[in-house]
Amino acid sequence: MKTPQIIEALGALAHEHRLAIFRLLIERGPVGLPAGRIAERVGLVPSSLTFHLQSLQRAGLITQRRESRQLFYSADFASINGLVGYLTENCCAESGGKCSVSCAPAQPTRSVRRVKKVA
Secondary structure (H helix, E strand, O other): OOHHHHHHHHHHHOOHHHHHHHHHHHHHHHHOEEHHHHHHHHOOOHHHHHHHHHHHHHOOOEEEEEEOOEEEEEEOHHHHHHHHHHHHOOOOOOOOOOOOOOOOOOOOOOOOOOOOOOO
16 A cells, blocks of 8 residues: 555544444454444434545445445455555564564454444
């Protein structure tokens, strides 16, 4: 990924609702979710949801597919891997081989989810 793409992706994630949508779609994997279910899970009205989904889609973080009359959204894992790779590609490059940290993504210790669930 190029620097402008990285900046756009990070900018898209720098919002509470978009980050919640993104994390929800990461959890769902390639199957994704229909727009209506995303709206219910994050507590957004359809017009607001559309705005946030378009932002994430323009940034290349999610994809959209149509199944019958529904739009499904899912995380673009290749793009996500490119983003993480860009951020860590020079990990410990100037340490002279004395790097004691792992540049692999850490396992979360607990979920920090702030997604509203509708009954």
